[in-house]
Amino acid sequence: MDALLKVENFTMHYRTTAGHVKAVDDVTFSLARGQSLGLVGESGCGKTSIAMSIMRLLPYNSEIKSGRVFLGGQDVYSMREEDFRKLRWKEVAMIFQAAMNALNPVYTVGSQITEVILEHEPAASERDARERVAELFCTVGIPEERMDHYPHEYSGGMKQRAVIAMALACSPSLIIADEPTTALDVIVQDKILREMEEIRRKTDMSMIYISHDISVIAEVSDVVGVMYAGKLVEIGPADDIFKRPRHPYTYGLMNAYPSILGEKRDLATIPGEPPNLVFPPEGCRFHPRCDWATDECGTVEPPARYVGPNHSVACYNPFPAPSSGGDRIGVATA
Amino acid sequence: MRRYVLGRVGQLVITLFIYIALVYFLLQAMPGDISMIYLQNPRIPQAAREELKKQLGLDQPPIVQFLSYIRNFFTGNLGVSFSQYPRPVWDILLERLPRTLVLFITANALSFYVGFMLGRVIAWRRGATVDHAATVVGIAFWTAFYPLLSLILIWLFAYTLKWLPLNQFIEPSLWVYAPWPSNTVFGYMVFGIAVISIAVFAILWSLGRGQRKTGRKIGLAWALSAGVFAAGLGVAASAGMLVYMWDIVRHMVLPVVTLTLINFAGTMLLMRDSMLETVEEDYVMAARAKGLPDAVVRDRYAARNALLPTVTSLVLSLAASMSGGLVTETMFSWPGLGQVLFRSALANDYPLATGALVFTGIFLLIAHFVADMLYAALDPRISYGGEPVAEG
Numbered sequence: 001m002d003a004l005l006k007v008e009n010f011t012m013h014y015r016t017t018a019g020h021v022k023a024v025d026d027v028t029f030s031l032a033r034g035q036s037l038g039l040v041g042e043s044g045c046g047k048t049s050i051a052m053s054i055m056r057l058l059p060y061n062s063e064i065k066s067g068r069v070f071l072g073g074q075d076v077y078s079m080r081e082e083d084f085r086k087l088r089w090k091e092v093a094m095i096f097q098a099a100m101n102a103l104n105p106v107y108t109v110g111s112q113i114t115e116v117i118l119e120h121e122p123a124a125s126e127r128d129a130r131e132r133v134a135e136l137f138c139t140v141g142i143p144e145e146r147m148d149h150y151p152h153e154y155s156g157g158m159k160q161r162a163v164i165a166m167a168l169a170c171s172p173s174l175i176i177a178d179e180p181t182t183a184l185d186v187i188v189q190d191k192i193l194r195e196m197e198e199i200r201r202k203t204d205m206s207m208i209y210i211s212h213d214i215s216v217i218a219e220v221s222d223v224v225g226v227m228y229a230g231k232l233v234e235i236g237p238a239d240d241i242f243k244r245p246r247h248p249y250t251y252g253l254m255n256a257y258p259s260i261l262g263e264k265r266d267l268a269t270i271p272g273e274p275p276n277l278v279f280p281p282e283g284c285r286f287h288p289r290c291d292w293a294t295d296e297c298g299t300v301e302p303p304a305r306y307v308g309p310n311h312s313v314a315c316y317n318p319f320p321a322p323s324s325g326g327d328r329i330g331v332a333t334a
Numbered sequence: 335m336r337r338y339v340l341g342r343v344g345q346l347v348i349t350l351f352i353y354i355a356l357v358y359f360l361l362q363a364m365p366g367d368i369s370m371i372y373l374q375n376p377r378i379p380q381a382a383r384e385e386l387k388k389q390l391g392l393d394q395p396p397i398v399q400f401l402s403y404i405r406n407f408f409t410g411n412l413g414v415s416f417s418q419y420p421r422p423v424w425d426i427l428l429e430r431l432p433r434t435l436v437l438f439i440t441a442n443a444l445s446f447y448v449g450f451m452l453g454r455v456i457a458w459r460r461g462a463t464v465d466h467a468a469t470v471v472g473i474a475f476w477t478a479f480y481p482l483l484s485l486i487l488i489w490l491f492a493y494t495l496k497w498l499p500l501n502q503f504i505e506p507s508l509w510v511y512a513p514w515p516s517n518t519v520f521g522y523m524v525f526g527i528a529v530i531s532i533a534v535f536a537i538l539w540s541l542g543r544g545q546r547k548t549g550r551k552i553g554l555a556w557a558l559s560a561g562v563f564a565a566g567l568g569v570a571a572s573a574g575m576l577v578y579m580w581d582i583v584r585h586m587v588l589p590v591v592t593l594t595l596i597n598f599a600g601t602m603l604l605m606r607d608s609m610l611e612t613v614e615e616d617y618v619m620a621a622r623a624k625g626l627p628d629a630v631v632r633d634r635y636a637a638r639n640a641l642l643p644t645v646t647s648l649v650l651s652l653a654a655s656m657s658g659g660l661v662t663e664t665m666f667s668w669p670g671l672g673q674v675l676f677r678s679a680l681a682n683d684y685p686l687a688t689g690a691l692v693f694t695g696i697f698l699l700i701a702h703f704v705a706d707m708l709y710a711a712l713d714p715r716i717s718y719g720g721e722p723v724a725e726g
Contacts, residue, residue: 055623088625096623101616104635105715111545116624118546126544150714166624 003070004173004206005031005054010067012053019278023049025230025285026067028304031223033173036200036207038221038238040214040253042274046230047210048097051176054208055094056084072173090120093172097179097210099163103151110147113166120170136165139199157188164196174206181216193220214257218242223310226250229275229285232304236311246307246318248290284315292317335717342706346699350692353699354407357691358400361684367392368416368682390416403688413685417678423689426674429517431693433503434659434670436524437586441593442652449598450644453605454637460610469606472599484592484665491588499585501667508581519578526566533562589666597651604647609640642713649705653698 012024024046031037039047052058054069056076069076072091076084096102104112113136114129124132134144140161151159160181167175177196181189197220200207211217217224218238225235226247234247245251255268272289275281281288287297296316304314368390369383387393391402406413412423452472456465475483492500499505504516512519541555570576612618613636621631655662659672671690678686710716 057619057622085625085627088623090625094620094623096616096620098616102620104617104621104639106638106713107634115545116626119624119626119630126546129545152715 003030004033004035004072005208006068006070007050007054008068008070010050010053010069011065012049012058012067013063013065014059015061015063016278020063021277022280023062023230023277024053025280027227027230027232028067029225029232029235031174031206031208033206034200034204036197036209036220036222038209038211038217038224039227040211040217040224041227043212044274044277045227047212047227048178049230050227051094051178051208051210054174054176055088055092056081086120089116089172090170091172092174092176093167093170095163095167095175095177095180098183099160099180100156100183102163103159105151108148108150109154109162113162113169116166117169132169133165136168137162139168140165140195157184157192160184160188160192164192164199168199168203171203172205174208175200176208176210178210179212180209182211182213189216190219196220214253226253229280230277231285231314233286233315234311234313236308236313240308240311244319246311246313247286247315248292248317248319249286251319339707342703346703349699350696351404353695354404354688354692355400357695358403358684358688359396361679361687361691362396362399364679364682366682368684370682403685407692412689415678415683415686417681417683417686423685426686427671427689427693430669430671430674430690432517432520432524433668434656434663434672435697436520437589437662437668437670438593438652438656438659440586441590442597442648442655444590445594445597445651446601446644446648448594449601450605450637450641452598453602453644454609454632454640456602457606457609457613457640458632458636460606465606468602472602475595476597476599478596480592480596480661481665483596484588484662487588487592487595488665498588501585501665503582503585503669504578505581505585509578512578514575514578516578516582519575520582522570522573522575523579523582526570530562530566534559537562589662589668592665593655593662597655600651601644601647605637605640605644608643609636612636612639615639642709645705645709645712649698649701652701656694656698 007027007029010024010027011022014021014023027046027050029037039050041047049058049062053064054071054076056069058064064077068078071087074087079087103109107115110130110133113133114126117124117129117132118126121129130147133147137144137147142158142161142165146154146158151162154162160183164180167177180196181192184192193216196207199205207220209217209220221238223235224238224241225232226241226249227233228249234241234245234250236246241250242254245254249270252268252270256270270289275285275288281298283296283298283300284290284293284302287293290297294317302314302316304312306312307318367387369386369392384393391399394402403413410424412427414420414422415426418426452468456462456468459465488500491498509516537558538555541551541558544551567576570579615636617639618631618635621635626634659670660676661672662668663670663672664676671694675687675690675694677683678690
């Protein structure tokens with residue numbers, strides 16, 4: 001498999017006055033060309049930190065403890081900053097959390113997109129760039145003449161579309177969408193997600209969706225990674241993860257979301273709170289909140305191990321695959 | 335937009351009227367009048383003083399005096415100076431006002447520019463040595479006792495090193511045989527600089543419109559600007575004025591530098607604070623993610639947005655330095671409006687003092703108006719009475 005992105009044993013801390021925040025701990029995954037990965041987890045679990053690590057846009061108080069990131073075969077952190085700057089947006093673009101604020105208020109939306117095209121494509125003329133923006137606007141469904149308007153003249157949904165158009169500007173091989181639709185109402189959210197997926201399929205781009213909203217992830221991802229307290233606790237094909245979650249946290253997350261079509265039931269919440277990442281719990285970081293924790297869970301960190309093709313889980317007592325009996329799930333809902 | 339501008343001009347006229355009334359009655363409220371100075375001379379009889387008052391119209395009730403002042407003001411007649419009788423006030427203001435305006439506008443523009451540039455750099459490299467150094471130096475000057483600082487600079491650059499003249503507006507020995515009065519040369523100089531600035535601005539604007547900044551374009555802009563400047567110098571030299579203009583420029587250096595040193599830290603710290611907020615904005619992070627060069631992210635994203643609140647401070651600092659103008663003009667014996675105002679107020683010369691204050695006021699009102707317009711030009715989110723903007 002041709003891996004576009006490889007993150008290997010990546011560990012990153014933030015230095016704060018309270019101590020080192022262990023924001024990303026030993027995360028490993030890879031993403032093939034054309035594939036979409038959904039990263040899901042509660043706020044503060046390290047999803048955005050991973051995105052920023054891939055973009056090499058970590059704040060000054062971050063410290064990479066170990067691990068490497070490969071993008072298109074190149075080691076991101078061994079490159080010179082200036083060389084990697086030229087790869088940004090051309091290789092990997094981003095749709096920001098709160099896209100509303102990702103546009104500079106004092107320039108027209110169109111000029112902010114032509115700017116990036118002209119920066120990365122020295123051969124392109126200004127007219128070429130404007131034509132490209134017109135096409136992009138057409139793709140994302142904004143009237144072309146809106147190019148010369150300022151961000152404050154756009155509605156929320158339009159800004160979101162403009163930000164998507166901007167991400168597509170240099171036809172990157174990977175787009176990281178960090179909470180791309182969180183600020184929008186559900187109808188617009190759904191529409192935009194579908195359109196993004198359509199564009200992705202057409203262009204054979206890879207995509208990382210980051211969201212705390214499992215329904216968003218479910219809609220668009222081929223592969224789903226579940227994060228908890230800086231750890232990637234489970235990763236596998238979307239179908240597997242949603243139909244047969246193996247990690248107790250993944251299972252809890254699934255049950256914490258309502259289903260509109262399914263039968264009515266009380267939502268199961270996960271008791272407790274995510275841990276303080278300055279002093280994460282010993283052993284498995286989830287064990288204090290886990291109903292199935294054993295003594296072992298509280299002492300030694302569970303290593304990630306494969307439980308199926310491309311499906312790995314970091315748990316000593318994963319739920320068994322349904323074929324070998326579903327009694328544990330029965331216990332969980334009881 | 336047009337309606338807004340017209341409305342704003344209407345407001346300006348009303349404000350000006352209130353301002354004139356205030357100035358007029360405040361000055362009138364000072365004890366005594368110009369005839370008091372004859373009290374010191376026992377040989378002048380009381381009757382002569384009464385006659386003088388009558389001649390100057392000071393025996394009329396204040397309200398009558400005020401109404402005739404206003405009537406004359408709006409027909410362009412500011413009266414004659416009492417203390418420099420019978421010189422018209424207009425004549426004195428015309429001589430002094432340009433010198434003061436040029437001095438303070440230059441000093442404020444320079445200190446704004448220095449403050450903006452430094453603030454931008456130290457905010458971008460916050461916490462670095464350059465940040466601490468610029469902040470300490472800036473605050474040291476900002477809080478320095480202004481007359482003392484100017485004395486130190488005069489002592490250093492004019493007295494010890496002899497690089498610059500001590501004070502005054504011109505060097506009298508040079509101008510004895512000058513074919514023109516100093517104000518004529520000064521007028522040509524200001525006019526020439528204005529023309530050159532507009533030309534350079536037009537060149538930069540027309541060449542800088544596109545987003546693609548090629549080396550050729552930048553080189554062309556520099557060459558054209560240098561050409562315009564050289565042409566201006568050539569015209570001045572061929573008229574034989576250059577040596578006199580240079581003399582005036584040399585005399586301006588010390589006051590301008592002193593005012594700049596005192597003032598730049600205000601803009602710098604404001605810019606720094608403002609930019610520390612904008613660097614946290616998502617669009618700055620987005621600009622970085624877009625792979626734009628560091629200088630572009632700093633200038634077009636962080637600094638451009640941080641500029642907006644600092645523009646307001648430009649006008650405020652202009653007002654502050656104008657009101658402190660007397661100190662500057664006294665320290666450097668700069669024959670400007672501040673000195674006129676001071677002396678005429680001491681001498682109960684109502685027409686001259688009122689005229690000087692009113693023109694300072696008019697200048698500041700115009701500056702406020704320009705700042706409003708500038709703000710609207712810099713921030714597309716502000717629309718003055720234009721079509722409502724769609725939000726959603």
